Amino acid sequence: MFKSMKVRVDEPAIRELLEYAVMFDPDALEDAARLYREEDTYQLFGYEEEEAGITGIIGYRVNASQTLEIIHLAVHPEQRMKGYGRALVLLALTEASPERMEAITDEAGADFFRNIGFQITGFWDEVAGEERFRCIYEVEENEEDE
Template sequence: MLLNIKAYIRKPEVAELISYTVFPDDQSVEKAISQYENQDNMQLYGFEDQELLIGLIGFERSEDSLIIHHIAVIPENRGIGYGRGMILELMTDQKPLRVIAETDEESVQFYRNIGFEVQSLGELFPGVERFRCVYEIEDENNIDNA
């Protein structure tokens, strides 16, 4: 079950997970944390298992879309469905018509495996290709089958 973790965003385990989603330097992590602290439309949820923060997902709601800004799972728990589970739970709870994420080449397959359509955005940063991933939800039954 996802829990709102904005209230304890300054805990080290939250910063560590955020560091997996941005350039891992103190400035980038601080910028991401500040976004969640200072922007009411930015939401940050975590997934805990036996009081251990396993993963987090940061997003904003924009009209009929859910825009994922950050998603991370601690390394020892990757590849077993926590990331997919967080996205599917958000789809069920938020009921958007589409879910959008921008990512790098390393994470494209993760989104494809869930059913996202992936489109290259080219090199938005020198030497780094970025991708737009979109999942269109036709009706509530698609969420259960994703």
């Protein structure tokens, strides 16, 4: 079941998934947890099954131009390649009804987003000192009604 995880952000299972999303950076993990704990505009949803527990999370915000910015997306390693990542993106689309979706990610993330229909553009991130990828999905009106 897809549900909000904001109030559960400090639970070990949620923090473990956030840790995957921030590449095991302890400072980034604390920043992410604080973001969802304190900022009303940031949403954190997860997919939870009775037997498997929380299989994945998606953290996002919808900005003033109605773009859903995917901030964090993670699926538990044992549950990957089963469609949970795609399901989380689609469920966020349904929940927020944005005009477009966007994510900034690394090469592996870009491959995932490309496979689910996003347009990918590479760019050099001066701060990180590495290539990053902007992933964009333009939402068609009839998709929001599904």
